Every structure is written in C-alpha cells, then in structure tokens.
Amino acid sequence: MTPAPTIDELPTDWWTAAECAAYLGITRSTWAAYVARDQAPAPERTFGRSPAWRPATVKTWAANRPRRGK
Numbered sequence: 001m002t003p004a005p006t007i008d009e010l011p012t013d014w015w016t017a018a019e020c021a022a023y024l025g026i027t028r029s030t031w032a033a034y035v036a037r038d039q040a041p042a043p044e045r046t047f048g049r050s051p052a053w054r055p056a057t058v059k060t061w062a063a064n065r066p067r068r069g070k
Contacts, residue, residue, distance in 0.1 A: 014045060014052040023055075024062055040065075 015023070020040075021031040034040035035051075041061050043051030 013054065014047070015055050015058060017051060020053055020058050023058060 017031050017035075018028050021028045024031065031040065035042065041053060041057050044054055044057060045052045
C-alpha cells in the first residue's frame with residue numbers, strides 16, 4: 001500500500017487552507033470557520049491530515065459568495 005502524500009508533496013493543482021485564505025485575503029482561521037459552518041466549500045481531498053481544495057472551486061465560490069449587507 002502506498003502511503004498518502006503529505007502536505008509537502010501537495011500537487012500544485014490543489015490548495016491548502018492557507019492558500020485558500022491568502023487568495024481570499026482572509027486569515028486561515030476565518031477560512032476554517034467558513035468551512036466548519038458550511039459557508040465555504042468542504043475540502044475535496046485530504047493529503048495526510050491536511051484538507052485541500054481545487055483552485056477553481058475556491059475561485060468559483062469566491063465569485064458567487066454572498067456578501068454581508070448585500
């Protein structure tokens with residue numbers, strides 16, 4: 001059995017929580033809170049214990065997410 005890749009082996013076609021947060025201009029903890037409250041997409045994959053998202057998923061969500069007061 002091949003071991004699961006670690007976060008250091010994460011392919012460039014997947015984003016970590018930190019990369020998602022950086023793209024959105026928010027903190028990693030804010031991104032984690034959005035995900036926990038189902039206000040952001042759930043991780044599509046895990047590498048070891050690290051959740052990961054496809055960049056296109058995060059970008060689509062960001063373009064369509066509801067904004068406060070709008």
